Amino acid sequence: MAIMMPASDQAVLARRAEIVAALRAIVPGEGVIDTPAEMRAYESDGLTAYRQPPMVVVLPDTTEQVSLILKYCAGQGIKVVPRGSGTSLSGGALPLEDGVLLGLGKFKRIREIDFDNRVVVTEPGVTNLAISQAVAHAGFYYAPDPSSQIACSIGGNVAENSGGVHCLKYGMTTNNVLGCEIVLMSGEILRIGGKSAENAGYDLMGVITGSEGLLGVITEITVRILQKPETARALMVGFAEVEAAGECVARIIGAGIIPGGMEMMDKPAIHAAEAFVHAGYPLDVEALLIIELDGPKIEVDELITRVETIANACGSTTCQISTSEAERNLFWAGRKAAFPAVGRISPDYLCMDGTIPRGALPKALARIRELSEKYQLGCANVFHAGDGNLHPLILYDANKPGEIERAEAFGADILRACVEFGGVLTGEHGVGIEKRDLMPEMFSEIDLNQQQRLKCAFDAQGLLNPGKVFPTLHRCAELGRMHVHAGKLAFPDLPRF
Amino acid sequence: MFMRASWRFRICRGSSLDRCHARNLPFALNLDTRSVVDTLKVRDAKDVEEVVRAAIANEQPLEIVGHGSKRGIGHAMATNAVLDVSALNAVTSYEPNELIITVQSGAPLADVLSLIDAKNQQFAFEPVDTAPLLGTAPSGTIGGMIAAGLAGPRRIRAGGARDHLLGAHAVSGFGDSFKTGGRVVKNVTGYDLCKLLAGSWGTLSVMTEVTLKVMPKPEAERTLLLRGLDDAVANKAMTAALGSPFDVSAAAHLPKSAFRAKTDGLGDLAGEGEALTVLRLEGITASAAHRAGSLRELLAPFGTATLIEDTASAALWTTIRDVLPFAAGGALGAWPVWRIVCPPASGAVLGTQLARETGGEVIYDWGGGLIWAALPPKGDAHGPAVRARANALGGHATLIRAPDDVRCNVDVFHPQAPGIAALSERVRASFDPKTILNRGRLTRSAAE
Numbered sequence: 001m002a003i004m005m006p007a008s009d010q011a012v013l014a015r016r017a018e019i020v021a022a023l024r025a026i027v028p029g030e031g032v033i034d035t036p037a038e039m040r041a042y043e044s045d046g047l048t049a050y051r052q053p054p055m056v057v058v059l060p061d062t063t064e065q066v067s068l069i070l071k072y073c074a075g076q077g078i079k080v081v082p083r084g085s086g087t088s089l090s091g092g093a094l095p096l097e098d099g100v101l102l103g104l105g106k107f108k109r110i111r112e113i114d115f116d117n118r119v120v121v122t123e124p125g126v127t128n129l130a131i132s133q134a135v136a137h138a139g140f141y142y143a144p145d146p147s148s149q150i151a152c153s154i155g156g157n158v159a160e161n162s163g164g165v166h167c168l169k170y171g172m173t174t175n176n177v178l179g180c181e182i183v184l185m186s187g188e189i190l191r192i193g194g195k196s197a198e199n200a201g202y203d204l205m206g207v208i209t210g211s212e213g214l215l216g217v218i219t220e221i222t223v224r225i226l227q228k229p230e231t232a233r234a235l236m237v238g239f240a241e242v243e244a245a246g247e248c249v250a251r252i253i254g255a256g257i258i259p260g261g262m263e264m265m266d267k268p269a270i271h272a273a274e275a276f277v278h279a280g281y282p283l284d285v286e287a288l289l290i291i292e293l294d295g296p297k298i299e300v301d302e303l304i305t306r307v308e309t310i311a312n313a314c315g316s317t318t319c320q321i322s323t324s325e326a327e328r329n330l331f332w333a334g335r336k337a338a339f340p341a342v343g344r345i346s347p348d349y350l351c352m353d354g355t356i357p358r359g360a361l362p363k364a365l366a367r368i369r370e371l372s373e374k375y376q377l378g379c380a381n382v383f384h385a386g387d388g389n390l391h392p393l394i395l396y397d398a399n400k401p402g403e404i405e406r407a408e409a410f411g412a413d414i415l416r417a418c419v420e421f422g423g424v425l426t427g428e429h430g431v432g433i434e435k436r437d438l439m440p441e442m443f444s445e446i447d448l449n450q451q452q453r454l455k456c457a458f459d460a461q462g463l464l465n466p467g468k469v470f471p472t473l474h475r476c477a478e479l480g481r482m483h484v485h486a487g488k489l490a491f492p493d494l495p496r497f
Numbered sequence: 498m499f500m501r502a503s504w505r506f507r508i509c510r511g512s513s514l515d516r517c518h519a520r521n522l523p524f525a526l527n528l529d530t531r532s533v534v535d536t537l538k539v540r541d542a543k544d545v546e547e548v549v550r551a552a553i554a555n556e557q558p559l560e561i562v563g564h565g566s567k568r569g570i571g572h573a574m575a576t577n578a579v580l581d582v583s584a585l586n587a588v589t590s591y592e593p594n595e596l597i598i599t600v601q602s603g604a605p606l607a608d609v610l611s612l613i614d615a616k617n618q619q620f621a622f623e624p625v626d627t628a629p630l631l632g633t634a635p636s637g638t639i640g641g642m643i644a645a646g647l648a649g650p651r652r653i654r655a656g657g658a659r660d661h662l663l664g665a666h667a668v669s670g671f672g673d674s675f676k677t678g679g680r681v682v683k684n685v686t687g688y689d690l691c692k693l694l695a696g697s698w699g700t701l702s703v704m705t706e707v708t709l710k711v712m713p714k715p716e717a718e719r720t721l722l723l724r725g726l727d728d729a730v731a732n733k734a735m736t737a738a739l740g741s742p743f744d745v746s747a748a749a750h751l752p753k754s755a756f757r758a759k760t761d762g763l764g765d766l767a768g769e770g771e772a773l774t775v776l777r778l779e780g781i782t783a784s785a786a787h788r789a790g791s792l793r794e795l796l797a798p799f800g801t802a803t804l805i806e807d808t809a810s811a812a813l814w815t816t817i818r819d820v821l822p823f824a825a826g827g828a829l830g831a832w833p834v835w836r837i838v839c840p841p842a843s844g845a846v847l848g849t850q851l852a853r854e855t856g857g858e859v860i861y862d863w864g865g866g867l868i869w870a871a872l873p874p875k876g877d878a879h880g881p882a883v884r885a886r887a888n889a890l891g892g893h894a895t896l897i898r899a900p901d902d903v904r905c906n907v908d909v910f911h912p913q914a915p916g917i918a919a920l921s922e923r924v925r926a927s928f929d930p931k932t933i934l935n936r937g938r939l940t941r942s943a944a945e
Contacts, residue, residue: 116736116842139742161685168682174689175660190916195840197652197866200893200911201939202701202921203659206692210685227742254594256617256713295744296791299784355681357595387683427683435686442686443676450675450928451688457923469687480930482553482671 003050003433005467008098012078016055019078023058023100026068031106033057042083042101046148047091047434049350049404054081054095061106063181063189063219070217070464071187073100079463080185082213084124084156087148089351090432092160092212092468102217104155110134111220117195119178121222124155128162131223140225143170146428147336155218161210163428165261165335168386169294170226172428174209181220182208185459194222207454212430213465215458229294232260233304234328237311238285238318242266245287246361248314249385252291253358255310257303260294262386263335266365269342269380269393273334276341281334282318289385290331338382339393346378346395350407354418355427358388367417368392375410377403389427390418416441431469439471448472453479536562536579542666542674542705548580549703549933550672558936561699563603563638567645569631570897571698571909571938582640585705593618596711597663597680602640602704609639613711621712622657623649623818630834631898632825640704646696649818650747650777653739653841653863659695661710667694667702670929680708693924699935701928715746715779719789720810721802722766723774728752728861731774732845734799735864738776739841741795743788747777747814748864750845752852755822755860763816764809774799777814817862823871825898829858832871833878833899839892841866847890854886855879880907887911910939 012019016034023032033039034056044051060066073080079099086093095101107123110131114121115138120131128149132141145164146152152162158180163172170176179193192208193199208215239245245264252259265273265281265288274281281288289311293303304321311319322328334341342349356364365381372379378395392414396407415425415435419442425435439448448470455462456476466473537559539545552559558576562568563583585603592598593616600609606624613619625647628635643665648657655661664678677690693701723734731750738745753772756763766773776796778788793802805813816822823829839847844865852859857872857879872879878899887894893911896904913921926932 114842115740117840118740161689163683163685171656171660172683172685174692175656184920188916190920191914192917194891196838196892197841197863198646198648198657198659198696198838200838200895201913201917202924203692203696204917204920204924206659206695207688207690207924209692210689227740227744229744230742250594253596256716258713295780296742296784296787298787299781302781302783355679355683357592357597357681359592359595384683388681389683422679423681424679424684424686426686427681428685430685431687439687442679446673447675447677448687450669450671450673450677451690453927454688454690454693454924457920457927480927482930 003437005052005096006473008096009077012098013055019076019100020056022072023056023069026072027058027060027065031059031061033059042086042095042103045083045086045088045091045093047089047094047432050091050094050433052095052097054101055098057101057103059103059106063183066102066183066217066219067187067189069100069102070183070185074185074187074461074463077461077463079466081465082159082217084153084159085127085151087152087156088160088430088432089353090426090430090434092430092432092465094433096467104153104217107155107219114195115140118225119195119222120225121220122154124158124218124221125153128152128154128157135225139227141228142176142223143226144173144176147339154221154223158209158218158221159211159213160430161428163384163389165263165384168262168384169258169260174206176224177205177209177221178224179205179222180208180218182216182218184216185461185464212432212469214455214469215464229260231297231300232292232294232328233300234290234292234322234331235304235307235311236281236320236331237289237291237316238282239287239289239315240285240317242287242365243362244315245289246358248289248311248316249361250358251310251314252307253386255306257306259291259307259386261290261292263290264288264383264385265335265338266381268378269338269382272341272345272380273338276344277333277337279330279334285317290335292328335382342380342393342395347397347399350394350396350411352390352392352394352411352414353426353429354415354423355387355389356418356421356423358385360421360423361385361388364390364417364421368414371410371413375406377407377410384427387427388423412438433468436469437471439469449474449479456480535577536581538581538584540584542668545580545582545668545703545705546672546674549668549670552578552933553670553672553931556931558933561703561935563641564605564636566633566637567627567631567641569633570627570645572904572941573901573937574935575937580703582703582705583638588612589706593711596682597708598711599680599706599708600639601706602638604639606637606639606642607635614714617714618711619714620661620709621651621655622661623651624658625649626819629824629826630820632830639707643695643704643707644697644699650749650814650862653748653866654744654746655712657695659692662691662695662707663710664708665691665694665704666706667704669702670931670933674705678708682710698938700925700939701934703934715785717782717785718777718779718807718810719785720805720813721776721789721793721796722805723796723800723802725771726750726774726799727772728845728849730799731772731861732842732865734774734796735776736842737795738792739864741792743778743792743795744780745776745792746779747862748775749817750774750861750865751817751822752859754858760816760822760824760827763813766813775813777810817860820860820869822860823858823869829871832857832874833903834897835870835872835878835883835894836897837868837870837883837887837892837894839866839868839887839890843890843892844868847886847892851883851886854882876903877907878903884911908941
């Protein structure tokens with residue numbers, strides 16, 4: 001394992017049997033898993049390059065049990081790693097050798113559907129897609145749609161602030177969540193927000209969303225639901241140059257059009273996808289845009305025409321417009337299968353997730369090509385073009401010595417370039433362990449200390465999901481210290497206020 | 498190296514702001530008299546750091562001010578030192594094609610709005626202009642807009658200030674400049690401290706520069722008007738509209754009595770003296786018109802809706818956004834005004850009960866999820882009744898306008914459940930452990 005995790009607490013490990021027994025007293029029956037064979041299913045998440053069996057797995061099914069588990073662990077100084085469906089691509093749910101893995105998989109009940117207030121109150125283990133399915137009969141859906149929506153849990157979505165193809169228009173998880181029930185590491189159960197549009201006081205829901213399981217364990221979530229758009233149509237537009245595709249994206253946005261989704265694929269990604277799903281993608285183009293417009297039919301038809309005009313003006317070489325749902329789905333099939341398609345042409349791949357300003361796209365792709373040369377590894381790019389979120393897929397073979405290290409170095413260089421071009425390290429997959437050590441590329445020590453102080457406000461002992469997000473762990477007491485001031489003021493002759 | 502002679506801040510003196518706590522300041526100050534206020538006008542983030550660090554050393558709390566347009570909201574602060582960021586007023590960059598703007602926190606909101614308007618863009622959350630409601634001169638900064646986080650009618654569709662703040666540079670109560678977020682919309686790198694800064698009323702950090710999302714202005718807007726509905730029926734009509742696929746961008750209800758005052762923007766609409774339920778559709782012209790037609794059919798059981806377009810529609814929604822029926826210069830100008838946020842389908846129950854109990858007036862926005870309530874003058878502004886009603890329905894209430902002495906008697910901001918209050922206090926202390934920034938603005942107890 002290339003990444004350092006916090007040192008295991010040998011005293012905790014020595015008391016494993018006692019800890020397992022204590023957890024069994026809280027969660028009876030099959031809710032505590034402690035055999036190596038059974039725990040194997042939990043030893044990694046979607047970032048499978050990293051594996052670590054936990055000390056023990058516990059699967060509570062009530063908030064009270066979660067509270068008792070956390071209270072017990074806090075009292076005993078035992079680390080806890082929360083886990084939803086385990087689809088994280090950044091290692092957010094990677095277990096710790098001396099940690100309890102707290103799985104929320106049994107929290108899979110939708111508690112309330114309230115169409116009048118346009119919300120669903122759900123337990124965190126419910127899948128993203130299941131929420132949309134539960135309200136589909138009334139024409140509603142839950143807008144954020146990460147690619148893993150069949151499997152990923154809504155609790156995990158909140159932890160990671162998940163996005164998806166449609167977040168350009170409809171926002172990410174944080175823009176679609178109203179409230180939660182959360183259990184702090186102390187065991188304290190709190191309710192934040194609810195069915196109102198905004199909460200009183202500080203926006204705690206806002207900062208919990210995307211906190212990667214470091215602030216608390218969520219046991220209930222209230223999400224906003226929307227009416228499904230009347231119709232959706234897509235254009236599939238090919239360009240001989242990546243720059244022209246980038247220009248097309250900029251001009252669409254510049255014209256005041258916010259498509260439901262706007263995706264780009266580069267040549268290697270197009271070829272891999274076409275070979276896999278035979279969507280009819282043009283193979284002689286350097287970049288392909290899939291642009292989806294949704295809304296009332298009259299609006300979609302007009303915007304399709306406007307977008308087509310812009311695409312032509314940008315020198316598109318091919319342009320197909322969907323005329324049926326089947327055709328629209330076919331356009332998307334290749335894009336949605338891009339990851340497994342790339343999996344077919346390469347034994348392994350690493351999926352990166354930086355965001356850049358849209359205008360920096362040609363620059364970023366040129367840099368990726370250079371790096372591909374430098375590291376002698378292929379790279380296919382899929383890109384949420386509308387919001388500047390890049391997913392370079394770095395192709396490597398884990399069985400060839402040194403390739404994974406080269407792939408990781410390549411990936412790190414891409415993310416550094418994203419920051420250099422005015423972007424960020426991660427757009428939707430989270431920091432986890434994967435990008436943890438790159439955080440100083442984007443944030444100063446002061447920036448990171450402020451974030452960690454916030455962590456201390458929720459979890460003063462630092463027991464919840466330690467080793468994730470932050471490259472260096474500080475004790476809370478150390479972070480709370482005022483360094484410069486008392487007695488050593490830089491300006492002793494400051495004028496009286 | 499700092500030298501006394503090069504003290505760079507402009508220091509102004511004025512009269513004291515502090516009315517509740519003048520005899521009860523928590524720290525001994527070296528001031529000759531409590532009637533003196535010193536204002537430190539900072540020019541850059543470095544200045545802010547220096548002032549905050551000096552304030553920490555002197556245990557001297559600071560009031561953070563831009564234009565001071567919302568100074569009347571919240572409790573009187575336990576300080577007479579003012580940190581004025583209005584000179585931090587530059588537009589750092591504006592990239593219309595990226596849909597972002599980066600500005601210093603003291604930039605005048607009006608200037609920024611006209612800048613982005615020239616590119617046919619807007620802040621989609623429709624920031625409330627509080628000047629008419631509070632009776633202040635037209636002013637206000639970007640920093641104040643974020644710190645107050647007061648969003649207008651489009652809140653229900655586009656989100657609030659918190660949803661449009663992408664990144665910030667700020668100085669914490671440790672006296673350190675830090676940044677959070679970035680300059681792109683899609684970003685999950687580290688905790689999203691922007692969410693905390695929005696709506697924090699300057700109690701966590703002094704924002705020095707912010708990056709905000711801007712959105713294209715809709716090509717056209719149409720507003721359907723239903724007349725004569727009582728609050729409960731209007732709430733149902735708004736619920737039906739917002740639950741439709743017609744992408745309603747605003748839904749408000751003005752009960753009959755809201756027309757008592759002659760109100761700008763209502764024009765002829767007020768003429769018939771009937772309650773008005775209004776629903777806005779925005780987008781490309783063909784679409785807005787088409788959806789208005791479809792929605793009118795859907796709402797037929799509630800009456801025959803009439804239609805207003807573009808300019809007339811925009812004027813109406815400005816009236817609602819800025820709560821002009823309760824303007825300081827109007828008939829209800831002396832009444833305290835509450836802003837109550839609740840589950841939208843419960844709005845009418847809450848509003849009608851409150852109006853009946855207090856003899857007050859209410860206006861509904863956000864499909865019932867936001868109630869502006871002007872209540873007859875009373876020493877506690879009817880606080881206990883407002884809070885009891887709001888709590889019963891899962892809502893919360895903020896006293897936006899009230900005389901100083903009333904704000905000494907009632908919590909301006911909604912009291913939180915003990916666990917949330919304790920967590921919020923730990924969060925606040927993680928930014929500002931010595932409570933240097935806007936001490937006492939959010940809670941009465943801090944200065945008691």
